[in-house]
Amino acid sequence: MEQDRLNELMKARRQKMVQLKEKGVEPFGSKYVCSHYSAEVIGQFDALENKEVSLAGRLTGIRTHGKATFADLQDYKGKIQIYFRLDQLGEEKYNLIDLFDIGDFIAVKGPVFKTRKGEITVAVHDYRFLTKALRPLPEKWHGLKDVELRYRQRYLDLIVNEEVRQTFINRSKIIQTMRDVLNEWGFLEMETPIMQTIAGGALARPFITYHNALDMKLYLRIATELHLKRLLVGGLDKVYEIGRIFRNEGISPFHNPEFTSVEIYQSYADYEDMMSITENLIYECARRVLGKSEISYQGETFDLTPPWPRETMINVVHKYCGVDFAKISDDAGAREAAREAGLELEGESTWGEILNLFFETYCEEQLCQPVFILGYPIDVSPLSKRMDSDPRLTYRFEGFIAGKEVANAFTELNDPIDQRERFERQLARRQAGDEEAHMMDEDFLTALEYGMPPAGGLGIGIDRVVMILTDSPSIRDVILFPTLKPR
RNA sequence: GAGCCAUUAGCUCAGUCGGUAGAGCACCUGACUUUUAAUCAGGGUGUCGCAGGUUCGAUUCCUGCAUGGCUCACCA
Secondary structure, eight states, X not given: OOGGGOXXXXXXXXXXXXXXXXXXXXXXXXXXXXXXXXXXXXXXXXXXXXXXXXXXXXXXXXXXXXXXXXXXXXXTTXXXXXXXXXXXXXXXXHHGGGGOOTTOEEEEEEEEEEOTTOOEEEEOSEXXXXXXXXXXXXXXXXXXXXXXXXXXXXHHHHHHOHHHHXXXXXXXXXXXXXXXXXXHTTOEEOOOOSEESSOOSSSSOOOEEEETTTTEEXXXXXXXXXXXXHHHHTTOOEEEEEEEEEOOSOOBTTBOSEEEEEEEEEETXXXXXXXXXXXXXXXXXXXXXXXXXXXXXXXXXXXXXXXXXXXXXXXXXXXXXXXXXXXXXXXXXXXXXXXXXXXXXXXXXOHHHHHHHHIIXXXXXXXXXXXXEEOOBGGGOTTBOBOSSXXXXXXXXXXXXXXXXXXXXXXXXXXXXXXHXXXXXHHHHHHTTOTTSOOOOHHHHHHHHTOOOOEEEEEEEHHHHHHHHTXXXXXXXXXXXXXXXXX
């Protein structure tokens, strides 16, 4: 494509590709079976010294010295030096090195040795050319810094920036650990629809798509909640789903339109059990993947060892704002408190909404150390069970680390009459223009009417957990291909 | 959606109080059989994000646009 746009560097590489072909070397080769990865050769040097190994990888540096050449070979597990000699390879094979570029893939075979300066090196007795790189790699010292290029061409970021590769390897391990641990605890992984006729289970604006054959609108899911609860009705007592969620909302260092959540549901359990699952699951991820439970995030250190402290929302708001909602009895009193605190209210805000607003505005970001905040108002919790001791609150908590919400869980509302009333209240807000209010889900209500056992449910934002465990300041650092506008 | 900032070589960046641009790495030519940011000698390879405007002249000043970043808004 775009021949005329090829610059000098790319022209030179294409020319080398043609020259390789002319000399009978296929520039885009085939299968090669290696004996080791670079890191294994380095790690097992004592056993492998003077033994022949075969490796494949990408050339990331070439240092020629006339009749000898050193190069760096980068593979999946690291990087190792390789050493070509004219007298070892013969003129024909040695001279082909002139046609190698940084970025090319080659396979090498030969004995392992240590150079004078002590670097473990593979003496190349034979090699095979595997793939020509027609474009130059970003520079080796400074790496690739341009964030836009890093996101759009993540493969370059992965090649050149070692920490980035490690972050995504850790992301994979963290998710695998969640699966392992949940399976060990007897949970079953489920898959529920991503395209739904009603987007429920959270308060968020959905993406809309369209099915041609059925001639109808479909929504991309904003949560997995309501389908997983149907599975509890069906008698699958301990289930979870790890999957992509889509929310048609703003983008920020902590929000990407598509992100990954794990939701976990357990019959005959309650939100106390969900707290235990949350703290133990995240603790296990840290311990098994990072090998430690004390971690530092953006300069702040904290310990993930369970149990995490518990605090009620009312107490936290009292502590940070000096406003005691336990002593405010009605909506009017709450509005008065909001006015005094300079909070802007839209419409007829209720006691619960205002309590939540105080919490989100003044308290959330202060919660550096891992903590569970309990007792969310019923007005902002349409799917959680009402507290026996205070009908304005629910058995719901959120888990915070570094001031960011990482978990949201509750004792599930399993009373279909109450649930219908909550949906109706949401519907009223929807009709008043709140696009994030819940839709009426008759099918879900029908399921509840068949009887859902008492249960606890939990959702964890996996991207946020990965951010914290990999000390990443932006969600884009833990999503391989974050959402961007097209160029 | 709003404000601020950025966009110059393949990469990382400098620069021009307005006279079409430079460094390191990379790349090209040559020397070199234990180098490793190899070294030595030589060579700038560019639509200065895009489109207008002001001007004798714009990469530079102005306006608009695009993309990105940060902050805010939004956001269980």
